[in-house]
Amino acid sequence: MPRVSIGIPVFNGEKYLRDALDSALSQTFEDFEILISDNASTDSTPEIAAEYCARDSRVRYHRQETNLGAAANFNYVFHHTTGEFFHWSSYDDMLAPEYLEECVAALDADNGDAVLSYPQTLMIDADGNPLRVYDAVTRKGGSTPSKRLEEMIGPDERQQSHAHLCFPVFGLIRREALIGTSLIANMPRSDTLLLVELALRGAFIEVEKPLFLRREHDKGSVISAENEAKGNDVELEKLLAAWFDPKRGNRFPATLTRLGFGYLKASLRTRMPIREWFACVSISLAWLRRHRRWLFREFKLVLRDRLRMS
Secondary structure: OOOEEEEEEEOOOOOOHHHHHHHHHOOOOOOEEEEEEEOOOOOOHHHHHHHHHHHOOOEEEEEOOOOOOHHHHHHHHHHOOOOOEEEEOOOOOEEOOOHHHHHHHHHHHOOOOEEEEEEEEEEEOOOOOEEEEOOOOOOOOOOOHHHHHHHHHOOOHHHHOHHHHHHHHHOEEEHHHHOOOOOOOOOOOHHHHHHHHHHHHOEEEEEEEEEEEEEOOOOOHHHHHHHHHOOOHHHHHHHHHHHHOHHHOOOOOOHHHHHHHHHHHHHHHOOOOHHHHHHHHHHHHHHHHHOHHHHHHHHHHHHHHHHHHO
8 A cells, every 4th residue: 555645637638637747756755656537538638647557557547437527536536545645636736856755754743633734835837837936824723623723714804715725635635534524525615625624633734845836727627617707706606516516507506605514514523622612613603604694695596596497
């Protein structure tokens, strides 16, 4: 069993997949496996994957019969790997050679409280040129579940930004911490919910080196949806939901409602001291209260969709 599993979910990734695989295979830490799960691509993704499988026995490839959507494909690579540590890798991002070595060392040096280690993010353009080191709110993790939860969903608006939360999803995560979470749910911002679930279970360690290379390009899932939605936030939510799960069709996903009740459910279900349990439940309920106007708006949009489809 390798110590690290790298899961690469992909759909029509021929433009950047080689870059992602080359960066993974160039790691200074070599005890890993790679599973590529192809969501029924129609480009040369299968041929590229076959090329790398032939080159290195640590690389495996699976092709889905149909496009399952991003959520199911992301979860597939977790369920079909075995490493002690797990890393989701997007087909269009890259890793610096020391990425795994530094993140594994951070978790090995920890006393067991940390569930995730992640480096700083270097933003790159479509051609791989460096743009900037991402200026995010640093999250080293509080000493208790309630402090970590407050850091992520507390009343400080800067700390509620989804953009500040999502990059650690591409960190190195203890498999035992991921088991039992919702993984990547079939909705927008499901990475935010997963990170909250993980934070309730343990701290995050930030490696203060820009070792994760995040590519900005016009074919990315969010940018593509934003361009197609043309400023219509309801249409954007629907497009993103369809990317996560094509079976949802054109229904409004009620993202904030699902997030809020996801936070509450995670707080209720996670094992912790009773005082912490009450604190986390209170923080989750406070989040729902702060967003009640938006939740009511989502309720009306969902009701309108159901009436339109009936």
